[in-house]
Amino acid sequence: MTDVMRTRFQFGFQTFLLATVLAAGIIIASPLIDTSGFPMTGIITGVVGLLLQALPFLLVGILISSAVETFITPAFIERHFPKSTAAGMLVALFAGFCIPVCDCATVPVFSRLHRKGVPLPAAIVFLCAAPVINPIVIWSTIFAFPDRPLITVARVSFGIITALIVGVTFVIRPADRHLLREDLRTIDHAHAGGTRHSGIQQESAIAPGGDVDSSPQCASCTTVPETTRTAGWRTRLISYLNHTRNDLYTIMPYMLVGILVASCVRAFAGSSAPSWLQGYGTPIAIVAMMGLAFLSSLCSSSDAVIARSISALFPTPALLGFLIFGPIMDLKNVLMLRSMFTRRFVWRLGITVAITCFMLMVALALFLELIR
Numbered sequence: 001m002t003d004v005m006r007t008r009f010q011f012g013f014q015t016f017l018l019a020t021v022l023a024a025g026i027i028i029a030s031p032l033i034d035t036s037g038f039p040m041t042g043i044i045t046g047v048v049g050l051l052l053q054a055l056p057f058l059l060v061g062i063l064i065s066s067a068v069e070t071f072i073t074p075a076f077i078e079r080h081f082p083k084s085t086a087a088g089m090l091v092a093l094f095a096g097f098c099i100p101v102c103d104c105a106t107v108p109v110f111s112r113l114h115r116k117g118v119p120l121p122a123a124i125v126f127l128c129a130a131p132v133i134n135p136i137v138i139w140s141t142i143f144a145f146p147d148r149p150l151i152t153v154a155r156v157s158f159g160i161i162t163a164l165i166v167g168v169t170f171v172i173r174p175a176d177r178h179l180l181r182e183d184l185r186t187i188d189h190a191h192a193g194g195t196r197h198s199g200i201q202q203e204s205a206i207a208p209g210g211d212v213d214s215s216p217q218c219a220s221c222t223t224v225p226e227t228t229r230t231a232g233w234r235t236r237l238i239s240y241l242n243h244t245r246n247d248l249y250t251i252m253p254y255m256l257v258g259i260l261v262a263s264c265v266r267a268f269a270g271s272s273a274p275s276w277l278q279g280y281g282t283p284i285a286i287v288a289m290m291g292l293a294f295l296s297s298l299c300s301s302s303d304a305v306i307a308r309s310i311s312a313l314f315p316t317p318a319l320l321g322f323l324i325f326g327p328i329m330d331l332k333n334v335l336m337l338r339s340m341f342t343r344r345f346v347w348r349l350g351i352t353v354a355i356t357c358f359m360l361m362v363a364l365a366l367f368l369e370l371i372r
Helices: 003-034 040-071 074-079 085-098 103-115 120-133 135-144 149-172 233-269 279-296 303-309 316-328 331-338 343-371
Strands: none
Touching (some): 040 103, 120 149, 149 343, 279 316, 331 343
16 A cells, blocks of 8 residues: 555545544534524434435445446447447437446546547537436436336436437537647547546556556546456456445545535425425526536435435426436536536536526426426
């Protein structure tokens, strides 16, 4: 174990101990805090309940996503993407449904596809569709809303529609020729010699053939070297376990923050929706839930459980806005995109996704009002 790894482990362990002591103190003092009118017991109960429900889906999502990242080479995905835009968009939808990758893992795959000549609209469709319609997300949504199967159907349907609309906008009005950051344009971005990383940063390594790998790296997706994928089973297993651990350490804080926010909202708001959310308040609720999804940066394999916990407070279109917009364009994904692509492209992509999702949810709200 290197000094850096040892320092990181010690810091993480000390942080965990401190958080455990603080949590124990809050739990012990919760009855006293409740007497002041602050619903601490309700918040704690909500956090524990949501954690027990969401954690299994997070773990399953990370385990499968790490397996895909470790054992399936980017070259395999690239070979099966057609070079034509229309066919590429259809294949992107199929790949998004079949490949259970975490939402943060789609950004490096999207970057790789673009660099290898896959039409940009097709790569964008994969970026938008994969975190919303993959099997783990569908399974977790069914679990979270067993009495409302239309939520699952609507999430998948509107996820596909959103991905296609965003992709088509880049067909109608093509993006600038140079999308990569200026300091990355002249470098071979093959991941053959990629190195492990921590945080959103750019690292360089010498590939086996002498090429330089200067691909930007993300906090929650450990890029697996091509040599690891072709190595023996022991090396690949160690790489898989390391990848799983890193993803869990990175994503877990986001989930805890999201669970805490959802528990606080439910504890303070009660069990019924505020009157202002009815009628003309629905667009405001949609914006609020999309904003919450962006800031909380939840993993798409567990966000449905959190949405369920506050489903009584928000109309269905707002919940769907949370479940569709968040996996595609949250804070961590924007930071990852910005580390690879120009500010202009990231702004356009983010605004296009936000407007598309918002307009679709408003249209759904109007439709539900008409048939009510």
